[in-house]
Amino acid sequence: MGSAPLSVDSTAFKFSGTTHADVVAAFPRYQKLMFPHPVPKSTGEAAAGLSGCTITVKNTTQLLQLETDESYTLKVASGGCTISSETYVGALRALETLSQLIMFNFDTQTYSIASAPVEIDDQPRFHHREVLVDTSRHFEPVQTLKSLIDSLTYGKINVIHWHLVDQQSFPFDSKSRPLLSQKGAYSPQERYTELDVAEVVEYGRARGVRMMVEIDGPGHAAIWCKGYPEICPSGAPDGKPSCTEPLNPATNATYELLDDLMQDLTGGVRGTGLFPDNVVHLGGDEVNTACYESTPSIAKWLKQKGLTADGGYEDFVKKYQAIAHSKGRDVAGWEEIWRKIVILSRFACCPSR
Secondary structure, eight states, rough: SSSSSEEETTTTEEEEEOOHHHHHHHHHHHHHOOOOOOGGGGOOTTTTSOOOEEEEEEEEOOSSSSSSSOOOOEEHHHHEEEESOOOOOOOHHHHHHHHHHEEEETTTTTTEEESSSSSEEEEEEEEEEOEETTTTSSSSOOOHHHHHHHHHHHHTTOOEEEEEESSSSOOOOSSSHHHHHHSSSSSSTSSSSSHHHHHHHHHHTTTTTTEEEEEEOOOSSSTTTHGGGSSSOOOOOOOTTTTTSSTTTTOHHHHHHHHHHHHHHTSSSTTTSSOOOOOEOOOOOOOOOHHHHHHHHHHHHHHHTTTHHHHHHHHHHHHHHHHHHHHEEEEEEOOOIIIIIIIIIHHHHHHTT
């Protein structure tokens, strides 16, 4: 950062250089962010003021994923402004930074950058910087989700962890399993069609915000029983009505439904589908395995497999992850998967450790 103020001509300011569609689409958005106040003609902004910025995007085919390069270089001086980035996402981050450098002076009614020249070489410390949104406990309309995405870009937050469904409601209209939302949504109107989801995901992608979906299992899935009772312990012939979760690990019906649901969400091919992000979150938290032991048919299955209740949970987690992997997805989960499976199994096999 230098020490000289640099005037900015808001009436003539233009972007140039790249023809990348996502960056070009961002120009009018950032024009409004940089110049929110109109300038009176009598102000007479200096002709020598900064009047534009040239953007170069090196990789024009990079898709938005966890590993996407978000680095950029921004240079601003009296001679002009340049942005250089490897991907369109880096260019968007640079435009955000530029918009925050330009300030409006209410006394003179002019725009300027306080301390020029400026040279910024920036990249994120963490590839994954998320905000979690739970639309099961608190349904959010599509427009609200879009507004949230807009706000995240101001702080360069790059992920919405979309906790799409949970035990309270199932608002996603699955084509292959329609009873999940028909019987599990809060109301017929509090649902997302596939086109709704696609619209939100694309809105985020264009702004450099990934959408990582979470479909929690085997816990937090009681609402699924309304549409498909056979996948829940209480849906078993000997199950207790109060024991609706975790999902029944002893029947193929559970895994068939999970496979169908993952197919709907991912398209079955890496980098495609409603959620093209290569990471899906499978939950795995707060699982009451005592329900397995209190359901005779599941207890019998555990005994036949030589498994404890936690072993039944581990069996489910591995099968669920295998389904996600078969759709070309990497898996995220809550820390309880590590705590319940890895740590407990280690002590079970090797108590001396």
